[in-house]
Amino acid sequence: MIKSRFCRYCGIKVTGDETSCPKCHQPLPDISVSDSAKKAGQIFIFGLLSILLSAIPFAGIVFAGIAIYQSNRNDLAKNQSKAKTGRILALIGMPLSIIATVFVILTLSVGNIAVWAANTWTGFIYWLEGIPADFENNFITDNRYTYIFKGLGITFEVTIFAALLGIALGIVVALIRSSYATLKEEMHGGFGKGLLKFLNAVAGIYLTVIRGTPVVVQLMITYFVIFASSNNKVLVAVLAFGINSGAYVAEIIRSGIESIDKGQFEAGRSLGFGYVRTMAFIIIPQAFKAVLPALANEFIVLIKETSVSGYIGLQELTKGGDIIRSRTYSAFLPLIAVAAIYLVIVMIFSKLVSLLERRLKNSER
């Protein structure tokens, strides 16, 4: 049977084995029309089921969810009338079954819904009315908001310098480990090889110890044991988190280097580049691109990890919120504020990274 497909970019129909559209040369989807008709049928059935079964807790939600997900995902099936009907049914079935589910669960757990709802509502309004006073008490009185802002500054300071230290350490350790793996056959003994072997062993111990113990323990050891005489908490935190992060960055970068095709290395070497220049011009730029998402993730982990700095009494963001809580005996607002700040930072950073990634990708098109 001939399988027809439709180009997603210019919409023309293609019957044949082409992998790209003959008109606009974009890649063709590999799903056949008959497959999409089957999908459309499924979407219709699931949409119908979501309405019919909406009275059963969760069942209607699940079926509606499947129908909507499938119709969003499948471009070809989406435009068939069966799928459109199924989608509309699911969009009606979804709220219907959510209401039904909530109703059933509440009836089961609180008995009389009307009484429960009235009580809850009164409680909610009471709580809501208290918020302005609560806000004033937590953030305005005694300028308590400064705990948050100063804390945020310290969180940034620690994270940024720890990240820089981590990346520097990570690159060095990754290069030691991967150059030892590559060069141990090429080198002819002597001082250079002995040194590299020693450094490789040190790097191995570093990775094992750092990745095998909790960061908060490393932080406390750094503060209470190694720098017992120093009271520069920011510096201690930068060192502890930087050294910790370096171990993870090293493994990320090493995996990136190893993910680059061996032919790239050989091509660089065959042109006459030495090991170092081949790494610098050919391998590292490609590896960096490959591991950028993982590095960004490590940064996000790092910024959140600095929240344990309270263990050494460093007043960063989390500790700041906690101090407010301990003064006001009101946990909700300060902790939610702290959480929201972390969330916003992480979201902004993720967005920046995805923009950067897209730019890097475009440079290869």
Add this chain to the structure above:
Amino acid sequence: MNADNHVIISVNDLKKHYNGGEIKALDGVTTDIRKGEVVVVIGPSGSGKSTFLRSLNLLERPTGGTITFEGQDITDPSTDINLLRQNMGMVFQHFNLFPHLTILRNMTIAPMKLHGLPKEVAEKKALDLLWRVGLQDRAMAYPSQLSGGQKQRIAIVRALAMDPEVMLFDEPTSALDPEMVGEVLDVMKDLAKAGMTMVCVTHEMGFAREVGTRVIFMDQGRIIEENTPEEIFTNPQNERLQSFLKKVL
């Protein structure tokens, strides 16, 4: 034809053993490569052709024997391998263009960093080479935008941009769709006619016949027979060569 041209590469009893001699990828190879020669290496898969070729620029380290390049023993640990490789261009089966660089940058990075050419000069040279292979309008493209045949032509001129004395080809057309083989072989033929010294591992017997000055037949890590293409194809002596030719022709 090239009998009085001087020997560029001299290979003597070259050995490459793996697993302590259990696998003998090269088992005593001896031959000379003279200036202007186009040596075509043929033989069944696993016979050691790639290992031989890659030993010439020390991408593989021989476990025995010697290779001299322009009179210098390059198997000696004190040899400057990087300098040696600047004089030997290599073309791989899978092109190995640098995907993060434009075509122009692929071709100028080595001459600029290793030969110290100024950017404009390196680029002028690269563009001239691109004209030679008809790809001048792709200078600012990235490798992923090219067809296989175009990639391999770029890989050849990238190596040529270093002005090597010898060009090594390891099955340059084996990864190509059939319709693109011709365009790559044409570039190689032009190169041969221009007098480049070439060592080519290839299954393209037509190429061997047309431009080869000598054909080396390898099997099980040894050179079994070497002669002019004429003799190899019309009057093969060894029976392993005879049965190999029967299969590929």
